[in-house]
Amino acid sequence: MTTDLPDPSRRPTPGQLTFSAPRRGKPPKHLADLDPGERKAAVEALGHKGFRAKQLSTHYFERLVADPEEMTDLPKAAREELVSGLLPQLLTPVRELRADKGATIKQVWRLFDGALVESVLMRYPGRVTMCISSQAGCGMNCPFCATGQEGLTRNLSTAEIVEQVVAGARALRHGDLAGDAGDDEVDSPLRVSNVVFMGMGEALANYRQAINAIRRLTDPAPDGLGMSARGITMSTVGLVPAMDKLTAEGIPVTLALSLHAPDDELRNELVPINTRWTVDEALDAAYRYYKATGRRVSIEYALIKDINDHGWRADLLGQKLNQRGKGWVHVNPIPLNPTPGSKWTASRRGVEQNFVERLRSHGVPTTVRDTRGSEIDGACGQLAASTA
Numbered sequence: 188m189t190t191d192l193p194d195p196s197r198r199p200t201p202g203q204l205t206f207s208a209p210r211r212g213k214p215p216k217h218l219a220d221l222d223p224g225e226r227k228a229a230v231e232a233l234g235h236k237g238f239r240a241k242q243l244s245t246h247y248f249e250r251l252v253a254d255p256e257e258m259t260d261l262p263k264a265a266r267e268e269l270v271s272g273l274l275p276q277l278l279t280p281v282r283e284l285r286a287d288k289g290a291t292i293k294q295v296w297r298l299f300d301g302a303l304v305e306s307v308l309m310r311y312p313g314r315v316t317m318c319i320s321s322q323a324g325c326g327m328n329c330p331f332c333a334t335g336q337e338g339l340t341r342n343l344s345t346a347e348i349v350e351q352v353v354a355g356a357r358a359l360r361h362g363d364l365a366g367d368a369g370d371d372e373v374d375s376p377l378r379v380s381n382v383v384f385m386g387m388g389e390a391l392a393n394y395r396q397a398i399n400a401i402r403r404l405t406d407p408a409p410d411g412l413g414m415s416a417r418g419i420t421m422s423t424v425g426l427v428p429a430m431d432k433l434t435a436e437g438i439p440v441t442l443a444l445s446l447h448a449p450d451d452e453l454r455n456e457l458v459p460i461n462t463r464w465t466v467d468e469a470l471d472a473a474y475r476y477y478k479a480t481g482r483r484v485s486i487e488y489a490l491i492k493d494i495n496d497h498g499w500r501a502d503l504l505g506q507k508l509n510q511r512g513k514g515w516v517h518v519n520p521i522p523l524n525p526t527p528g529s530k531w532t533a534s535r536r537g538v539e540q541n542f543v544e545r546l547r548s549h550g551v552p553t554t555v556r557d558t559r560g561s562e563i564d565g566a567c568g569q570l571a572a573s574t575a
């Protein structure tokens with residue numbers, strides 16, 4: 188090309204700018220997509236002083252405020268502009284379901300393009316855990332998982348991931364979440380202490396956004412929410428190259444590997460990506476994560492009746508973990524939450540207990556994970572936005 192003139196066919200017409208329905212393309216840009224330097228640039232691009240970025244961050248990450256009326260330290264004229272430019276509403280509440288006497292809340296959100304995602308807020312004595320989504324749907328196709336049946340709609344943006352946690356933090360601040368049954372001490376102020384990427388999606392398949400979200404969650408206020416990385420769990424089917432990338436980031440989050448079977452033959456069926464990266468390759472990558480970060484890895488194992496709950500599989504798992512080292516790993520068996528129409532059910536209690544004891548007999552720390560919110564389809568693997 189020899190001309191500097193813009194290609195007229197590329198220039199948006201005013202009509203395209205104002206009426207872009209149906210909504211396609213990218214979610215609106217949001218403060219939480221940007222690092223502090225980018226925020227300053229974005230505020231200046233809107234014609235405001237750079238220091239307003241910090242004020243805006245304080246409102247969003249520290250005060251949890253997105254309403255311009257409450258931003259009294261900003262000139263009135265600037266508020267609307269900055270809020271509409273950098274704090275657009277990304278999540279619209281669709282439905283809210285409560286369980287466990289109000290100590291568990293599941294929220295269904297509609298995104299700008301109509302996609303639905305879910306998050307779950309759970310209060311335990313001394314901590315609050317939030318389970319968040321990283322994608323609308325999921326492309327990993329695990330046959331026992333409700334989200335897996337849906338296929339992948341799209342990746343969430345960084346801010347769409349962060350907003351779920353901010354919404355949870357707001358709900359806590361407003362006292363929406365009841366205390367856990369055994370919780371009689373007053374936890375004040377209540378904060379989201381733990382975040383698990385165990386809602387919809389495979390976060391490591393949306394790598395950049397997931398990592399940026401972790402940075403926003405862990406950056407000290409007012410740049411971010413100021414959470415401890417140790418309170419964050421990244422859960423994966425075992426995308427080995429992405430696990431190694433995460434290792435190299437050097438953020439001390441907890442890594443959870445969804446194993447569900449210690450042998451390739453069965454795991455190929457339960458976690459289809461296993462045909463790409465085998466049990467041994469996934470375990471090796473998990474071990475490398477441990478070696479580099481010192482963080483003990485969690486192995487997730489949904490116990491499915493007569494499918495993967497055999498004593499010999501517990502032994503094989505114990506052997507494979509011990510082959511690599513001692514003290515580097517923890518197993519979390521979880522009773523399967525059958526999805527609608529599933530041919531599979533949870534293992535019987537005695538079988539579950541036997542599986543746990545066999546693992547422990549190999550010296551592998553093992554804790555059965557609880558199934559909060561199962562009656563509101565809020566438990567692991569049930570999130571499928573049935574609202575749709």
Ligand code: SAH
Nearest residue numbers: 332385389422423424445487523524567568
């Ligand atoms: N893509 C991530 C996050 C998925 S959800 C991953 O695979 O790790 C978090 C955990 O719940 C995963 O271990 C997943 O395998 C498990 N899970 C999915 N469906 C389940 C079900 N129906 N019952 C029990 N656990 C389930």
